[in-house]
Amino acid sequence: MKKFMLVALLCLSFPLSIQVQAKEAEYATGTPEIHNRVMGVSEELRCLVCQGQSLGDSNSEFAVDMRAQIQEMMEGGMSDRQVVEFMVERYGDYVRYRPPFKASTLLLWFGPFILLAVGVAVLYTNVLRRGKQADEAPLTEEQQRHAAALLKQDSGENKA
């Protein structure tokens, strides 16, 4: 078992060591203003080789190259918006971390709220019904006496 854990740990640490070796982002050139814009835009774009990371977060070669290209495009006079459009034309809406609002993404935008509404509705009707059940079925006198006796007996036991 110990051996197995060790192997598993080794396997897990492998991608990490590769990542550490990956090239550090280089921003030797470019004004701070351009640099900020590059970082701003690349935070909004998905790194396609390391999904789950943005172009800004990732140090993969793909992301580094992409940032260099974005910087070049901005220095060439493209606005942030044009850069995003450039990427969407090539890689699809999927590259955007904030998907656009359109017919095919309606479920994506509203799905969670619909689920929440369904959940609240279920909860509400359940609570309401339980309340009603309690009201509709009051205890008979005999049941109440029995209940009181049980309670008494219980508290008596506790004292003892």
Place this chain on the structure above:
Amino acid sequence: MKLKFLLPLLIFVAIAGVLWKGLSLDPSAVPSPLVGKPAPQFELSQLHQADQTINRDSNLGKVWLLNVWASWCVSCRQEHPLFMQLARMGEVPIYGLNYKDERQDAIKWLADFGNPYVISAHDYSGRVGVDYGVYGVPETYVIDKLGVIRHKHTGPVSAQALQDTILPLVRELKKG
């Protein structure tokens, strides 16, 4: 009233169904917005003859495959025998886009493993690759007679993908 006991089972079946479907989806396969659109224009030097160029319109009028490859790309080796076989069959011309590669390395790679490509374009900077939405090498595009991208395959092409998807599409496009 009896049905209520079935509810958890139904929910379980629904969730299991969704998860089961998820198992067969490939999250790294990003749908390309370029399918159905004209292949992006490019003008690159040829890998073997640096003084000559190749562009998109060189292949207008025929159905062709554009295969993005590199000598540093491990899974390119995996699909390479299949492309060699396809090139021998001669059913569809394969053009290479040598992506972010040193010229000598690429030429050596082809000398070592065989060259299935009619011509390879040398995309050293990878800018043409970006225009084609390349994010993982190898990638393969089917381009029709009018220069429109009809299909994109990300990752190494399997014999199955070739037989079931790519070749039938090529045959159909050749007819049209």
